[in-house]
Amino acid sequence: MRARAFTCIVAAIFVCGCGSRQNTIVIGSKNFPEQAILGELLAQQIEAHTKMRVERRFYLAGTYICHQALLAERIDMYVEYTGTALTAVLKEKPQKDPRAVFETVRREYMKRFHLIVEPPLGFNDSFAIVIRGADARKDRIGTISQAAKYASAWRAGFGYEFMERPDGFDGFVKTYGLKFAGAPRIMDLGLLYRALESHQVDIIAGNTTDGQLLTNDFAVLADDKHYFPPYEAVTIVRGKIATLDPQVMSAIAELSGKLSDHDMQQMNYEVVGAKKDIATVAREFLQSKHLVSSALVQ
Secondary structure (H helix, E strand, O other): OHHHHHHHHHHHHOOOOHHHOOOEEEEEOOOOHHHHHHHHHHHHHHHHHOOOEEEEEOOOOOHHHHHHHHHOOOOOEEEEEHHHHHHHHOOOOOOOOHHHHHHHHHHHHHHHHOEEEOOOOOOEOOEEEEEEHHHHHHHOOOEHHHHOOOHHHOOEEEOHHHHHOOOOHHHHHHHHOOOOOOOOEEOOHHHHHHHHHOOOOOEEEEEOOOOHHHHOOEEEEEOOOOOOOOOEEEEEEEOOHHHHOHHHHHHHHOOOOOOOHHHHHHHHHHHHHOOOOHHHHHHHHHHHOOOOOHHHHO
């Protein structure tokens, strides 16, 4: 009965509703705040510059669910990261050159899935290997290589995805010769920084655009062996949308190159740290870049 019920739930999630939403754009996101912010930016940009109705389906879960939702035409677009698309979706080996990664992802997404990959939004959300600032200063640690000789005394905390993905834990510790004081604690991403600050763990894998890095005494260690591939944020769009309303694609294109690493980090802080409303944060950013006027988004 449980297996049958699960099958029914999955089927319900991916029932195609395209026949009843010809004048509606459905925007999805993964299940963390940065993704919801990016989804909201897309939504407000389209609402401000087209006559299309926008439906938001945020916090859908991870990469696999969002990708399948696109293929099932349950959503029309969401923001993905090039390194994730390359390794997790296309199952290709990691590459180091950002342009090469983008071109591979754009070509293969169109070839295999008939999905359009828009030019990068402008920021790179890579994994950030983080320790407490006091520890970094005390032992003069600035790179992951320099941290290797201290790692045997450290307790590590990582998210489930980092432990499982092909560009994650296994290759990371092998590249840097890291051995920790016991098996890493697998934690929810929202708990990692609190665990580090309270000395429950001594090293974590966060993200370079995390808002917590702006206000807390943490140190991001340089990936001096360039293990992590580029993770440029790009909008993935169903191919049919390009023919539905050219203005939609024009509106999305205006966001390309507009978000810096600092911009994304600041918006993440405002939502996660300052507890501001996501719609407000997105609106204020679009206005600051002169992409929309206050009259258009009220």
